[in-house]
Amino acid sequence: MSLRKLKVAVTVVGEATNPSPNNENENKAKRQTVVLGNGSEVVFMPRFVSFDQAWTWFDYLNTHIPWTRPTIRVFGRSCLQPRDTCYVASPGLPQLVYSGYQPHAYSWDDHPPLKQILEAVHKALPGSSFNSLLLNRYKGGNDYVGWHSDDEKLYGSTPEIASLTLGCEREFFLKKKPSKTCQESRDDQEPKSKRLKRNHADQHSFTLKHGSLLVMRGYTQRDWMHSVPKRTKVEATRINLTFRWVLEDPDAMS
Numbered sequence: 521m522s523l524r525k526l527k528v529a530v531t532v533v534g535e536a537t538n539p540s541p542n543n544e545n546e547n548k549a550k551r552q553t554v555v556l557g558n559g560s561e562v563v564f565m566p567r568f569v570s571f572d573q574a575w576t577w578f579d580y581l582n583t584h585i586p587w588t589r590p591t592i593r594v595f596g597r598s599c600l601q602p603r604d605t606c607y608v609a610s611p612g613l614p615q616l617v618y619s620g621y622q623p624h625a626y627s628w629d630d631h632p633p634l635k636q637i638l639e640a641v642h643k644a645l646p647g648s649s650f651n652s653l654l655l656n657r658y659k660g661g662n663d664y665v666g667w668h669s670d671d672e673k674l675y676g677s678t679p680e681i682a683s684l685t686l687g688c689e690r691e692f693f694l695k696k697k698p699s700k701t702c703q704e705s706r707d708d709q710e711p712k713s714k715r716l717k718r719n720h721a722d723q724h725s726f727t728l729k730h731g732s733l734l735v736m737r738g739y740t741q742r743d744w745m746h747s748v749p750k751r752t753k754v755e756a757t758r759i760n761l762t763f764r765w766v767l768e769d770p771d772a773m774s
């Protein structure tokens with residue numbers, strides 16, 4: 521699959537205060553906002569946290585998190601999830617279930633560095649709040665996450681998801697979900713060459729480097745899918761933390 525790097529529609533909205541808890545001098549990092557359209561956007565901070573701090577967090581999480589590689593169900597078939605995982609949530613929240621798997625919810629108190637990371641994320645995103653965390657560990661290029669949206673009901677209709685990368689960099693892709701609007705139905709009947717031009721902004725890619733933070737907002741989960749594909753030449757480990765807000769009563773929202 522070949523997805524073009526986003527060249528347009530990347531707006532640098534200025535210097536942001538980086539919340540690196542240890543080094544105030546490294547607290548200046550560029551923040552890019554990518555407007556995806558129709559109320560969806562991505563904010564990307566390539567240097568959210570200092571290199572050294574990010575390695576300290578990586579080493580702690582790699583050794584201390586109770587990683588598991590669960591069996592999940594995809595298109596009716598059972599398979600091993602192609603990455604390690606762990607789930608952390610505040611008490612009293614509804615259970616997370618995805619791909620037929622219900623992870624045990626660990627407490628923030630079990631791993632104090634996670635509270636420090638959560639605080640840093642909150643500081644970088646004023647007005648945002650997160651009460652759960654899904655951790656992923658990719659132990660090399662064969663580990664991946666396939667195309668999906670995090671559109672579970674317990675996150676509500678416009679969830680904000682903040683995604684921190686530690687360790688080996690990997691490509692992160694976004695592609696627009698197919699929809700049967702009038703315009704797109706007409707596109708289907710056009711020659712492929714024209715269609716490709718018209719759809720140029722329907723896919724984006726980001727290189728998620730060590731210490732970067734990518735935030736998906738608005739209707740991104742409703743209208744877009746994302747993935748971290750396999751990479752044959754990659755051998756090193758990447759740890760990814762996605763912070764999310766779980767609604768206390770998802771049924772009250774519908």
Ligand SMILES: O=C(O)CCC(=O)C(=O)O
Nearest residue numbers: 654656665670748760762
């Ligand atoms: O590893 C990543 O960057 C993405 C992980 C992800 O999409 C997820 O856990 O839902």
Ligand SMILES: [Fe+2]
Nearest residue numbers: 668669670746
């Ligand atoms: Fe996801």
